[in-house]
Amino acid sequence: MPASSSASSSPASSSGAITDVAGIEVGHFSDTRRPTGCTVILAREGAVAGVDVRGAAPGTRETDLLSPGNLVQQVHGVMLAGGSAWGLAAAEGAMRWLEERNIGMDVRFGTLPIVPAAVLFDLPMGDARIRPDAAAGYAACEAATRDAPEEGNVGAGSGALVGKLFGVHRAMKGGIGTASVTVGGVTVGALIAVNALGDVIDPDTAQPVAGARTEDGSALLDTRRALLRGDLPKPLLAGTNTTLGVIATDAVLTKVQANRLASVAHDGLARAINPVHTMSDGDTLFALATGRVPLEGPGAESSPGMTVLGTMAAEAVARATLRAVLAARSVTVGELHVPCAADLAATKG
Template sequence: MQHLPTPEDPGSITRVAGIEVGHFTDTRRPTGCSVVLARAGAVAGVDVRGAAPGTRETDLLHPSNLVEQVHGIVLAGGSAWGLEAATGAVRWLEERGVGFDVAVGRLPIVPAAVLFDLLVGDMRVRPDAAAGYAACEAASMAPVAEGNVGAGAGAAVGKIFGIQNAMKGGIGSASVTVNGVTVGALIACNALGDVVHPDTGAVLAGSRTDDGQAMRDTRRALLRGEAPRPLLAGTNTTIGVVATDAVLTKAQAHRLAVAAHDGLARSINPVHTMSDGDTLFALGTGLAQRNPGMMLLATMAAEAVALATVRAVQAASALTTAEGLHLPCARDFARP
């Protein structure tokens, strides 16, 4: 069985056996959280590349540390406050008897990462434990909803020349299947830089010119000597999960997370900056009962991540907040 993503069928991380995804989107302002569940457990790894991350329980994923499997990953808006959403996911899983056996009960292991969306709407509204619980309630193996939902609800991209010149980010998913093994990705894109087409380099969404009518092309603008606007550190981040049904060791899961960042490098420019907290988790459910080799898996992971990042902005819708911030979307600038 083979599947290479196309615009008509990009695939979804839920095509990976053993993976469910759910979103909670807060209607009071654009923010929310997304959960990736592996109820039977999945070997996990993580790689943090950005210099301003917001994370929970990432140290336990180091290959030398004890816990072998996790039961879910939470991606959330709300900056550091959004980490509370993982508490709700832990409670939901515990109620269903899912977790690491600690003799007196089961402890669900749910790492998390957050993005900064506090400039979009009322920052006092942010994901909490109830939001994480609700996202779990909504989880299924259906194709993942994309765009202005879950952790992507308040995401914006291209903020390096000011939020007023930015565009709407979002959340996207894609998957690749080769010889019966699937790798999928779920990416919430709130990048400082532009999102570009991984094959052509064309800017799809990002910083606009000061009149708001055209793409600035951040890479070329910086190389021309245009100075970025003053930035508040940590106000940008692309976070996500790459999952596979291949059998992985914990060390291999770590390497898969490392390789997955190549997909961000192909679809975001600039990426991994001092003002981003770019973090990717990797999960291996093992349900394909084999490993086709890390060379192939790494290639598939980078491909799925690059395309999921593109999907995040292509599926996003334009947004205007009550405070007057307008974020157009990629479709507003798409050529016929």
């Protein structure tokens, strides 16, 4: 039976969580019929939002309205989902859940929840006809809490893989991870679903942790070095990868600043994934500002400015990306066995 989840079996106590940001809730839906699912990030009281799409093969919904020059000022949730473009239907379930609770934008004739969304490609994992739909999105909302969200093979990270440049048979398990950073009374958190074409790198050591493996599958290949020495990647189907994420802060931001925060946060992906932002990735990051702590004016004397906030966002993204693969567990679907970072670490030990 399909399942939803909000409890944490891999608590983010050492690295924090996006739910450390006041006003943010997270819920997962994981479909046990095959590895796929969706994750909702809720801001019931509304949040100023921005987005930055860097990958060349994105699957998104309602991103144009986040442009600083456009009318809508706040969103009420963000949906991240597997299932490729079909998975965008999960946002409809989140809209229904929010509307039932009278959460949204007053448009005179009703309350309209604003829920941007982005999807990743997890169709190689089992029956591709099973993918997140409106019911899955609704279930994710039902599961949403302020608790630190579960990480690894859950929600949008259920069917995620990393290191597919030399074929899926040499890839490893991706997942979803979270982290937060607090400076000067302001918190920035990130939630990242990692389904990258490239390897995931430990940003502190610059060493690959999960990604493409050697032919015998016993060790990491190191995709960057393999490409630079001339190893030829396998032919790729466009858009079959993608890393998605949400950065949230309790700072007061404008839409211009929120979009800038989403842009700078991609530096965290660049530290933790190599190669990143490829022609076969749809890498997309959203930024949400719940507005609990001012960056300027009265009460903001000790608060960090945008430069520090951007540094915090990139750090949270890098840490969350690493946690996504460290929390992931191996899966077997049919004849495809996909090991996780812990498996290779045990072999090395």
